[in-house]
Amino acid sequence: TFSPRNIVVTGGCGFIGSNFVRWVAENRPETHVTVLDKLTYAGNPENIAGLPAERVELVVGDICDAGLLERVVPGHDAVVHYAAESHNDNSISDPEPFIRTNVEGTFRLLEAARRHGLRFHHVSTDEVYGDLALDEPRRFRPDDPYRPSSPYSSSKASSDMLVRAWHRTYGLPATISNCSNNYGPYQHVEKFIPRQVTNLLCGGRAKLYGDGRNVRDWIHTEDHSRAVWDVLTKGRPGETYLVGADGERSNLEVLQAILMAMGRDPEDFDWVRDRPGHDRRYAIDPAKTMEELGWEPRHRDFSEGLEDTIAWYAEHRDWWMPAKEATEAKYAEQGQ
Ligand code: NAD
Ligand code: DAU
Numbered sequence: 001t002f003s004p005r006n007i008v009v010t011g012g013c014g015f016i017g018s019n020f021v022r023w024v025a026e027n028r029p030e031t032h033v034t035v036l037d038k039l040t041y042a043g044n045p046e047n048i049a050g051l052p053a054e055r056v057e058l059v060v061g062d063i064c065d066a067g068l069l070e071r072v073v074p075g076h077d078a079v080v081h082y083a084a085e086s087h088n089d090n091s092i093s094d095p096e097p098f099i100r101t102n103v104e105g106t107f108r109l110l111e112a113a114r115r116h117g118l119r120f121h122h123v124s125t126d127e128v129y130g131d132l133a134l135d136e137p138r139r140f141r142p143d144d145p146y147r148p149s150s151p152y153s154s155s156k157a158s159s160d161m162l163v164r165a166w167h168r169t170y171g172l173p174a175t176i177s178n179c180s181n182n183y184g185p186y187q188h189v190e191k192f193i194p195r196q197v198t199n200l201l202c203g204g205r206a207k208l209y210g211d212g213r214n215v216r217d218w219i220h221t222e223d224h225s226r227a228v229w230d231v232l233t234k235g236r237p238g239e240t241y242l243v244g245a246d247g248e249r250s251n252l253e254v255l256q257a258i259l260m261a262m263g264r265d266p267e268d269f270d271w272v273r274d275r276p277g278h279d280r281r282y283a284i285d286p287a288k289t290m291e292e293l294g295w296e297p298r299h300r301d302f303s304e305g306l307e308d309t310i311a312w313y314a315e316h317r318d319w320w321m322p323a324k325e326a327t328e329a330k331y332a333e334q335g336q
Helices: 015-027 066-072 088-093 096-116 151-170 192-201 221-234 251-261 287-293 302-315 317-333
Strands: 006-010 032-037 056-060 078-081 119-125 174-179 206-209 215-217 240-243 248-250 269-272
Touching: 006 015, 015 032, 015 221, 066 096, 078 096, 078 221, 088 151, 096 119, 096 151, 119 151, 119 221, 151 174, 174 221, 192 206, 192 251, 192 302, 192 317, 206 251, 215 251, 221 240, 221 287, 240 287, 248 251, 251 302, 302 317
Parallel strands: 006 032, 006 078, 032 056, 078 119, 119 174, 174 240, 206 269
Antiparallel strands: 215 248
16 A cells, blocks of 8 residues: 655645545544645635644645646655546536646646656546436446546546556556545535525525436545545556445436425426536446445435535535625526
8 A cells, every 4th residue: 555645635625625635634644735726716725724734735826837836746745636627517618727727737747746756646527438328227337438528528538548648658656536426515506416505595496407317426525535545545556446326316306305405395496408418327336446445435325415515505604605696697697
């Protein structure tokens, strides 16, 4: 096993990255974390506030800035790369930042890791594999072909390809994890679950795309954090590990669970314009990750995890309120 003492976590002020940083600070006190984050609209330093300063340091900057990487990266033994533009709807209205951050940014980081001898863990998505039909008796496996649908997922697929090439060509000790849809605290209000919960908390209405039958495979973000740590420390360089928790549910099912948990009529929501190119279903087969690394999900009760998440948003209005209005204005423009 690999025991990193000094890691760079890119995107550590975003949803999943900050949950990982808090997990490391709590569970691996011997490891120092340097968070490198540009603080885009999706990054919030509040997400890692209050952690011990001797264990977690924030550097504000862009992963595309090669000069900055030359100053930040030396002296660390691994990069855990979360930074990305992450939202499909945004990638459809304006793809350019997705190509820059997700493709060029990953290239810059790979070069910095290669020059300074760091191990590299790339955090990616199940969306690189495209989508499945609702009735297909198959789930994604690590060696499946890549066939991404959106500007977002194609930019992530591109970044995965770069990581695979840097391993094969330069021998960079790199691993990739492709995870399904995360939920939990600190997720931006643009995403499905927080959007519905905060709409209802604001007195607005929930919004469902298309026919609501699209399926996502939900996993609690804490289970994802443990999986990333396990891949970083026990994964074999050059390998891809899929992370999922048998959490397949239709959007309609999830929305109605939210409405009921919040004491609303389960039919009281708006059907809105579908996302162009909307992927039908994602489903992860995590067998390799479980068998090889001994990882397994602990948050197995989705309704309990959902209720905790709803309670978190109800208690953290000050955290999400500042982003709410602009997010909804953007959706309104798109008829969503
Ligand atoms: P997020 O949008 O909440 O956070 C992204 C973070 O990256 C923000 O803090 C932002 O400021 C930072 N960032 C963006 N561009 C940057 C740049 N050029 N330089 C430095 N920092 C930059 O995203 P998330 O949902 O937490 O996703 C994190 C990672 O996990 C992404 O790589 C995403 O593809 C992957 N992923 C997400 C999910 C999911 O369900 N959300 C599932 C699987 C994989
Ligand atoms: O599968 C992993 C991916 O999950 C990550 O790679 C992405 O970064 C992350 O954003 C997420 O992508 P999705 O597109 O699946 O997530 P999103 O929360 O945007 O939407 C989830 C589903 O809910 C999707 O089918 C679209 C639908 N939806 C979304 C919103 C915002 C609605 O029906 N209504 C909404 O208001």
